[in-house]
Amino acid sequence: MLKRERHAYIMHEIDIHNKVLSSDLSLQLTVSEDTIRRDLQELDEKGILTKVHGGALSKSFHFTLQNNTVYSQPEKKIIAQKARELIKDGMLVLLSGGTTIIELIKSLPPELNATFITVSIPTALELLDHPNGEIIFLGNKLLKNAQMAVGAEVVQRLSEIKCDLCFLGTNSIDVDNGITDLELEVIEVKRAMIRSAKKTISLSISKKLNTVQRMVVCKIEDVDILITELDPTDELLKPYKEKGVEVL
């Protein structure tokens, strides 16, 4: 990747998020943090961003870096790292919503060229940030709190698609009850997503393991791969492996 491209990428990140972390950029662009620092320095000298300890900020908004919110939760970063290995060039990948998915998208290498399908607005926004790959948004009525498209139209269109991978940013997962969620409309869509994919991958921080919500999305046997921030040999994951789920 050319230096100029990196600079454009960095500025694009700044435009959208108002800030960047050197460590993030180093991973995303697969160059050393030294290089990123030199990039940020150049862009700073041009006067189009403000370099600070740990990254850079937009000139227009004066946020502080530690306003980190859920974004850089280390657990989610680890999960994202593991998940990204599964996505290869040319794949058709279905993505749900949620901050873990966002983290996954952020960690995707810019040169990856896959087709992504989603029903989640924040997921779509983050995907637009990625320089390569095609994005399909299956739209219809939007659900306010879940920030995603729901309804028969979406389910119908999902049924017409056959994807390679389906990543679910899972709310609750449990050996006995499988993946569970709160809202009926969300569940309908998630089920349709699982049906249309060859492999279903659940991304779940360990806190969410062995928790149950009101309504069932799918049984644990329907999950092909479970990714958590834990080591795959962790005791907590043993029951899932016994049910035939691959654990990464």
Added chain:
Amino acid sequence: MLKRERHAYIMHEIDIHNKVLSSDLSLQLTVSEDTIRRDLQELDEKGILTKVHGGALSKSFHFTLQNNTVYSQPEKKIIAQKARELIKDGMLVLLSGGTTIIELIKSLPPELNATFITVSIPTALELLDHPNGEIIFLGNKLLKNAQMAVGAEVVQRLSEIKCDLCFLGTNSIDVDNGITDLELEVIEVKRAMIRSAKKTISLSISKKLNTVQRMVVCKIEDVDILITELDPTDELLKPYKEKGVEVL
């Protein structure tokens, strides 16, 4: 292979990939990298690409335009104020993308209960924040730079809808050429939006008045209402009124 042919090949590559590497071209065209460099230099001097260390980039690879969001904020606020008066409870309202539209959504009264339809991801995200009203996202393939859904599917679904109002955050508007835009795919969708609405309202800061882009979206007669931050009696707006456009 002749120089001219090489140049044509290089520009073709640039059009497709937005970038070329000297090393790649050297292999593909079986000439030395020196020659490629000289080619790129010439094309750069012609102003049709940007040469960088390692290759060249498309001219349309623009970095930062974050200033216009910040700078013309007050104008856009005034426009939003005028536009919101037109939206009543129960209406079916079509919204395009753009910062002016975002400003309009922000200024909507919370108790307003209308149905909004859009193809723009940032617009949808902003609508999700509004406590009332239904949101429909007409999705399909997403266009990266315009951050909106495009393609036949979207046009088709727009044709099945009859809306009350269509708000266009206009790029360029001109008495003789009407509303114009840059990209074919965007234009197709905007046309479909206009066709499906009873009234078309163009939101445009005065800087964008009397500017023209490459491709025509619609004639000025197709615009029912034009809203700018200027006073409706402003001299600049006179020609539009004479064409039968209502000016607010």
Added chain:
DNA sequence: AATTTATTTGCGTATTTATGCAGTATTAAC
């Protein structure tokens, strides 16, 4: 067709640029 003229191309060499690494200094966070 032959010859002249102008342009284009490839190669060797010197130079510049880009990047990563190791060690040390600095900063921020607890």
Added chain:
DNA sequence: GTTAATACTGCATAAATACGCAAATAAATT
């Protein structure tokens, strides 16, 4: 005050570039 993360310095290396020049090619002229 301690500690971990981040920044800076100098250096090494590889890749990209500029330059001069000679050979090759194309274009123009006779």
